[in-house]
Amino acid sequence: MPNFGRLLREKNIIFVTLALCVLFYLISPRFLSLDNMSAISRQIVPIGLIALGQYFVVVSGNIDLSMGMGSVLFAIVLGVFFGLTGGVALGIVAVIVCSLALGFFNGVLVAKLKLPAFIVTLAMLFSAQGLSGLIIPRGQQIFLMGDFFRFIGAGKFMGLYWSFLFLVALFVLAYVVYNHTRWGAYVIAIGNSEENARLAGIDVDRVKIGVFMFSALCSGLAGIVLSSRMGFVQPGLDGNGLLLDGIAAIIIGGTLILGGRGTIGGAFWGLLFIGVINNALNLLNVEDVWHQVFKGAVILAALGANWLLWQSRQVEAH
Amino acid sequence: DEGKLDIVFINDGHVAPYHVAWLSGFEDAIEAYDDAFEDIEITGRWLSAEGSLEKMIQQTEVTINEKPDVMFVNAINVDAFEPLVAKAQEAGITWIAVHSPMESADYSFTLGDVANGTNQGMAMCALSGGEAYKVAVMLGQAGNPSGEARREGIMKGIASCDNVEVVAEQPADWDTVKAQSIAENWMTQYPDLDAISGVTDAYMYPSIAIATNSGKDLEFFGYDGDIPILQQMQDGPVKADILLSGTREGWNFVQMAYRIHKGETPDKVYDFFTPLVMSEENHKLALANGFPEDVQVYYVDQALDVAAKGYLEFGPDSVK
Amino acid sequence: MTKRLDMKGIGKSFFATRALDNVNFTCVAGEVHALVGLNGAGKSTLMKILGGVYQKDEGVIEIDGAKVEIAAPSDAGDRGIAMIHQELSLINELTVAGNIFLGRELRHGATPFVNKREMARQVRAQLDRFGLTLDPNRKVADLNSGEKQIVEIIRALMSDAWLIVMDEPTSALSEEDKEMLFDFIRKMKEEGIAIIYISHHMPEIFSIAEQVTVMRDGVIVLSECTAASSEDHVIRSMTGAELDHFVKPHKEITGKTILTVENLTHPGAYEDISFNVHEGEIVVMTGLRGCGAPELAKAIFGLDGSYAGKISYFGQPLKPGRGPAQAVADGMGLVTENRDKNGILPPLSVRDNIALPYLEKSVKAGLIDGRRIDALVDKAIRDTSTKTSSPEQEIRFLSGGNKQKICFSRWLDPDLKLLILLEPTRGIDVHAKADIYRIIEDLAGRGVGILILSYEIDEVIMLADRVLTLYQGATVSEYAYPGFDKDRMLADMAGAGQGH
Amino acid sequence: MTTATATTPSRPGFKLDSLTQRYLFLILLIVIASVGFGIANENFYSLANIGILLRSIAVPFLLSMGMTFIMLTGGIDLSVGSNVAFSGGVGVVALTATGSAPIGFAAAVAAGMAIGAINGVFIGRLRLSAFMVTLATYALARGMALVIYNADSINVSDAAFLWLGGVSWGNMPVVIPFVALVFVALSVLLYKSTFGRDVYAAGSNINTAFVLGRRPERTLVWVYVLSGALAGLSAIITVGRVSSGQPWAGLYLEFDAITAVILGGTSLFGGRGRLLGTILGVLLYGIIINGLVLTGTNPYLQSLIKGMILLGVVLLDTLVQRRNAQ
Ligand SMILES: Nc1ncnc2c1ncn2[C@@H]1O[C@H](COP(=O)(O)OP(=O)(O)OP(=O)(O)O)[C@@H](O)[C@H]1O
Numbered sequence A: 001m002p003n004f005g006r007l008l009r010e011k012n013i014i015f016v017t018l019a020l021c022v023l024f025y026l027i028s029p030r031f032l033s034l035d036n037m038s039a040i041s042r043q044i045v046p047i048g049l050i051a052l053g054q055y056f057v058v059v060s061g062n063i064d065l066s067m068g069m070g071s072v073l074f075a076i077v078l079g080v081f082f083g084l085t086g087g088v089a090l091g092i093v094a095v096i097v098c099s100l101a102l103g104f105f106n107g108v109l110v111a112k113l114k115l116p117a118f119i120v121t122l123a124m125l126f127s128a129q130g131l132s133g134l135i136i137p138r139g140q141q142i143f144l145m146g147d148f149f150r151f152i153g154a155g156k157f158m159g160l161y162w163s164f165l166f167l168v169a170l171f172v173l174a175y176v177v178y179n180h181t182r183w184g185a186y187v188i189a190i191g192n193s194e195e196n197a198r199l200a201g202i203d204v205d206r207v208k209i210g211v212f213m214f215s216a217l218c219s220g221l222a223g224i225v226l227s228s229r230m231g232f233v234q235p236g237l238d239g240n241g242l243l244l245d246g247i248a249a250i251i252i253g254g255t256l257i258l259g260g261r262g263t264i265g266g267a268f269w270g271l272l273f274i275g276v277i278n279n280a281l282n283l284l285n286v287e288d289v290w291h292q293v294f295k296g297a298v299i300l301a302a303l304g305a306n307w308l309l310w311q312s313r314q315v316e317a318h
Numbered sequence B: 001d002e003g004k005l006d007i008v009f010i011n012d013g014h015v016a017p018y019h020v021a022w023l024s025g026f027e028d029a030i031e032a033y034d035d036a037f038e039d040i041e042i043t044g045r046w047l048s049a050e051g052s053l054e055k056m057i058q059q060t061e062v063t064i065n066e067k068p069d070v071m072f073v074n075a076i077n078v079d080a081f082e083p084l085v086a087k088a089q090e091a092g093i094t095w096i097a098v099h100s101p102m103e104s105a106d107y108s109f110t111l112g113d114v115a116n117g118t119n120q121g122m123a124m125c126a127l128s129g130g131e132a133y134k135v136a137v138m139l140g141q142a143g144n145p146s147g148e149a150r151r152e153g154i155m156k157g158i159a160s161c162d163n164v165e166v167v168a169e170q171p172a173d174w175d176t177v178k179a180q181s182i183a184e185n186w187m188t189q190y191p192d193l194d195a196i197s198g199v200t201d202a203y204m205y206p207s208i209a210i211a212t213n214s215g216k217d218l219e220f221f222g223y224d225g226d227i228p229i230l231q232q233m234q235d236g237p238v239k240a241d242i243l244l245s246g247t248r249e250g251w252n253f254v255q256m257a258y259r260i261h262k263g264e265t266p267d268k269v270y271d272f273f274t275p276l277v278m279s280e281e282n283h284k285l286a287l288a289n290g291f292p293e294d295v296q297v298y299y300v301d302q303a304l305d306v307a308a309k310g311y312l313e314f315g316p317d318s319v320k
Numbered sequence C: 001m002t003k004r005l006d007m008k009g010i011g012k013s014f015f016a017t018r019a020l021d022n023v024n025f026t027c028v029a030g031e032v033h034a035l036v037g038l039n040g041a042g043k044s045t046l047m048k049i050l051g052g053v054y055q056k057d058e059g060v061i062e063i064d065g066a067k068v069e070i071a072a073p074s075d076a077g078d079r080g081i082a083m084i085h086q087e088l089s090l091i092n093e094l095t096v097a098g099n100i101f102l103g104r105e106l107r108h109g110a111t112p113f114v115n116k117r118e119m120a121r122q123v124r125a126q127l128d129r130f131g132l133t134l135d136p137n138r139k140v141a142d143l144n145s146g147e148k149q150i151v152e153i154i155r156a157l158m159s160d161a162w163l164i165v166m167d168e169p170t171s172a173l174s175e176e177d178k179e180m181l182f183d184f185i186r187k188m189k190e191e192g193i194a195i196i197y198i199s200h201h202m203p204e205i206f207s208i209a210e211q212v213t214v215m216r217d218g219v220i221v222l223s224e225c226t227a228a229s230s231e232d233h234v235i236r237s238m239t240g241a242e243l244d245h246f247v248k249p250h251k252e253i254t255g256k257t258i259l260t261v262e263n264l265t266h267p268g269a270y271e272d273i274s275f276n277v278h279e280g281e282i283v284v285m286t287g288l289r290g291c292g293a294p295e296l297a298k299a300i301f302g303l304d305g306s307y308a309g310k311i312s313y314f315g316q317p318l319k320p321g322r323g324p325a326q327a328v329a330d331g332m333g334l335v336t337e338n339r340d341k342n343g344i345l346p347p348l349s350v351r352d353n354i355a356l357p358y359l360e361k362s363v364k365a366g367l368i369d370g371r372r373i374d375a376l377v378d379k380a381i382r383d384t385s386t387k388t389s390s391p392e393q394e395i396r397f398l399s400g401g402n403k404q405k406i407c408f409s410r411w412l413d414p415d416l417k418l419l420i421l422l423e424p425t426r427g428i429d430v431h432a433k434a435d436i437y438r439i440i441e442d443l444a445g446r447g448v449g450i451l452i453l454s455y456e457i458d459e460v461i462m463l464a465d466r467v468l469t470l471y472q473g474a475t476v477s478e479y480a481y482p483g484f485d486k487d488r489m490l491a492d493m494a495g496a497g498q499g500h
Numbered sequence D: 001m002t003t004a005t006a007t008t009p010s011r012p013g014f015k016l017d018s019l020t021q022r023y024l025f026l027i028l029l030i031v032i033a034s035v036g037f038g039i040a041n042e043n044f045y046s047l048a049n050i051g052i053l054l055r056s057i058a059v060p061f062l063l064s065m066g067m068t069f070i071m072l073t074g075g076i077d078l079s080v081g082s083n084v085a086f087s088g089g090v091g092v093v094a095l096t097a098t099g100s101a102p103i104g105f106a107a108a109v110a111a112g113m114a115i116g117a118i119n120g121v122f123i124g125r126l127r128l129s130a131f132m133v134t135l136a137t138y139a140l141a142r143g144m145a146l147v148i149y150n151a152d153s154i155n156v157s158d159a160a161f162l163w164l165g166g167v168s169w170g171n172m173p174v175v176i177p178f179v180a181l182v183f184v185a186l187s188v189l190l191y192k193s194t195f196g197r198d199v200y201a202a203g204s205n206i207n208t209a210f211v212l213g214r215r216p217e218r219t220l221v222w223v224y225v226l227s228g229a230l231a232g233l234s235a236i237i238t239v240g241r242v243s244s245g246q247p248w249a250g251l252y253l254e255f256d257a258i259t260a261v262i263l264g265g266t267s268l269f270g271g272r273g274r275l276l277g278t279i280l281g282v283l284l285y286g287i288i289i290n291g292l293v294l295t296g297t298n299p300y301l302q303s304l305i306k307g308m309i310l311l312g313v314v315l316l317d318t319l320v321q322r323r324n325a326q
């Protein structure tokens, strides 16, 4: 089967993830139970939203570090509006407006003023953290109870969580946008060579701003999901774990961190990989001091296996 | 300078819900004391090391150089701060170690974490109804002294009966977001789970929400006395909690600093009064099941009252 | 004929460098207008201003008599100007069709979805028209540089422009593809499309251009009809001096054998190749693109180890795929055919770009001796007459030809024993070319063995002591100086000469 | 335009390149920040505070130096902070076991280099994404530190081991001259050795470096090993500073280091940047943090201010550069 080698090479993360699943299943048969699969599917939703937004940013050759704390900030925005009005609609609108505004701001700074995305979004990370503590006076908790939150947090359709279905739909949409619209091609082009993209007459700045608006919107959605599932919001939630998991998911799925290359499918599998590891940590009841060793070692082993499967030794020089 | 009292509070973080309540109690108390005592100008600052040991050391060094009157330090690790205590004392600053006691400090402000944890564990025993009862325990960050002490206590309390079984223990690193996934995993992994116990109320919020949303009938045992959790005790899923209350504690700091400034000398190890909280029925039920009578218990209303109004116990009136 | 483009009084400076000074340039419909000049004369800069890549400091641009501002490449596109840039400007991760339609994709009706099939179809049709076989759905990253150049050309052709600027379009093309390009150009001329054509090849210019404009140091020194001009006249006006033609000195090859290649085979690339290179000898491989010579050169340099057969160097067999580090340590040098990919280090200075292979030799007491490096670098710049504002200049700001010179000049090292040059004079002006030939001959005179790959038959004949013609990876013939027969060589290259 | 086809050998003259401009600008900002904080709090200028400031930036400084090398190759090292905890753990355990400070030092540095070597081999030899690999070792090294320490700190009383991080001559911590020495050594390495040139070459175009026989894959391995060694040194300093080995030492330091390096004008994409910029970046960042502590505002407000200052710095810098380019 000559194509098997190629399949192995290009879709390696699928094999690594499946191998991990088998391994965990052998250790604990409960791993592959329906319940556990559905728990994984729900847990990856916020990470997946971050990963999806980050995907376009990274392919365009940038990075958005503000996504994690951004989702916390937007969750609080939702909470504040819910607390004020008792209704959800206004809160959702506010989250969308605020997130798009933040993304626009990031995008303008990066595209028009040519500031490094790393610093701009790091600054936004700090600012979002600060604002999240300043807009709720005295750090009160705001409880989010109601049908909407229950629906987002735990609603199911034919045994699958709505939030997961929503995520999958977004990935499909992203797949279509990435592969079948101009915008997708422009993002790839910019990530390969901003200069050449400009030469081809692409409005590079506009695309970049769009990319950042999309990532911020995704973090807004992640904030909505996160807060619905937790049932409350409060300043001081930590969004950076989400951020790192999201970036890890897309890179392990074959996206180049320096931009220009990646597949949506790979990102999705990378997301599953991260979800599986996070879940296994709990499921296998890994003792607390060994947590990080486990996580680090599994990722390194996956990278190594990846390489054994397909990477060539040579620096690509000719 | 008699006419001035400058209090600095250096904390390991500012992100946990508890920290947030702490800060607001502290700030309110500073204002209230400053207003109440015309003769003294009372100022306070609250620094957060954001979890970083290095940052906390730097903040402490800078603060010592500023020579405030009293420093409260919630050290990430007490060993690391021994060298600085001496320096502070040289500069004439009163050092109060918060939560983890320090031999060298002028005072240590402690919580009796082990005893509190034991109370929580015993409450679990007493309310479990004698049948097989499965509980999962959510821990702090590996190595964190408060977390370790609370865990030790909870385990000790649970060991007082043999129907309660700990099916899982996982650290959530004081992180609410992490707590959410862990709770979720537990609920799917242990379909017959009866209760979740945690070393902080921060874990209770997402756990309760997930249980409610997925229609699970779990019981919860908290620690911290966060007001929203206390509110879920009367006929709610939360069965017991430990009344620290961040706001209460913040008020108590200021009261303590004021007393020291006025020349009083509290105990070298100042043990913060942290009663167990239960509803009245549950307390009665527990007593009937052999819960020790000498454990001090606040009922929900009373707990809510003191938690919300730190000035009741520790306000300017308490020292006038 | 109507004057359509009129650039008046254009000036442009890069910091201290005055790249263009009061340049007036016009272009009429349906003409091919050649723009020539030495490397760094300002040709590309002038065209980049027209293409919206750079902004002019002074001057006006008029199209059809109306003043226009071209602030971005998209403005140029909107005004019907297409550019083929000197450096490849494709997006590696997109397909051929995706690149050709980049920025003006076709869509399924009014939906936002691009119609990949239709784009591929149109590209294939266009390719078919010229007898080219290239899959429109292939990723550009997988193409060789000749194919990439074709994609650039097709992109310009399919852009509905009335003016196409071609900045050295033939430098990566094979003879066949060049003919195809000239066919294109003739057809477009008939359709009234104007072409600005930049090249260092005088015969090309005199065969297709009506008008030739010569630039020197940022000013226009000559503009006339090709019919009324001559190669010599144009070449002279590029420097103001007569071209010092390179004449190959006569010499006897008596030195030791440096390189012996025996029955080298790499299926799909080359087959059963055997030859020698002696001290002081210039061996030139030639053929069409795809003849396997670059792969062969890489095997010799140790970049590729998957071959059968034997390579010996001074009588010692070489380990297959031993890596370039060993090759350089053994006294070999290589100028690759793709300078952007693996020839230059863009953010580094000219000095660093030249000095890199010398480093170990310039170490005193464990530290780099800057003065020794300065001396080497200055000599290398002088010997190749590279035009740079200073050795500290970042190489990416140099003109294309000058970058190429640096790729070459970094090997002018006293310990060099074997130099492998893949298309060494690509993009280099006529005067510098003669200089480079002289340097190659000097190196040979010093006993360095030289193995060159060149696709230009005149260059092959001018330089070689021995010629190997290759066809589809196999040696067709070997010719020794002075018995070169141009027609037979061309026949060999085309695959017609098999058998003698 | 010079009309000669070849240039006369010239040293860089008065022309300020963009990096130099950036450095001048950073210096200006450092002055402004110092004056500002000095006005806000008279203690800012006290010798003691300057000592505290310098001491507090010693470790970030070392780590940023390593990070500069790495970012010059176009890579990134997220593992340095965790590595400080891990190598410190190994050093302290070795010290406790043998009672010998030199062995403890050597063990710490060797442990740091070991993590660096893992990074280097995966990134340099296997050509895997630096971000991903070091994200894995970020967890791995922290985890191993927790395991070594069993999540608890270990007290250290060996005076020799504590000397570097703990001792001050008056207000001058001994670690400052030490760090200065390291800086000089690293500058020589980067600017005066073939290795340094290879670092720039690997980051500028790894393919070209390879074809020119420079063995960039080897350079990458050594760059990460160097970063690991500096993490080991930082661990020794940290242990000295707190008289104990700490499993949670070094948390978030990788982000501080990366921020400082980028503030110092080094490109994330490799090949461009200098150590001097990193010093200025660390100093500016350190002053901002120190100043914010002194002003003692609400921690959330501090986050906001920190974000705004970071943004302000790069924003002003670009505006200044742009104006100069006109
Ligand atoms: N790097 C990868 N690792 C694992 N699976 C992948 C990877 N990339 C893609 N896939 C899988 O391949 C399928 C198609 O995904 P995707 O379109 O992103 O890849 P593609 O090869 O670019 O396809 P297309 O032909 O549409 O461009 C999906 O099922 C996805 O799971």
Ligand SMILES: Nc1ncnc2c1ncn2[C@@H]1O[C@H](COP(=O)(O)OP(=O)(O)OP(=O)(O)O)[C@@H](O)[C@H]1O
Residues within 6 Å of the ligand: C014, C017, C019, C037, C038, C039, C040, C041, C042, C043, C044, C045, C046, C086, C387, C388, C389, C397, C398, C399, C400, C401, C402, C427, C429
């Ligand atoms: N972006 C830039 N920054 C600084 N100098 C530049 C820049 N672009 C071009 N130059 C300088 O301007 C001069 C003209 O360069 P240009 O590329 O126009 O030459 P050219 O005539 O196209 O040469 P070639 O035949 O080698 O392509 C050169 O000295 C070059 O170094």
Ligand SMILES: [Mg+2]
Residues within 6 Å of the ligand: B012, B074, B075, B076, B098, B099, B100, B146
């Ligand atoms: Mg503490």
Ligand SMILES: [Mg+2]
Residues within 6 Å of the ligand: C043, C044, C045, C086, C167, C399, C400, C401
């Ligand atoms: Mg040019």
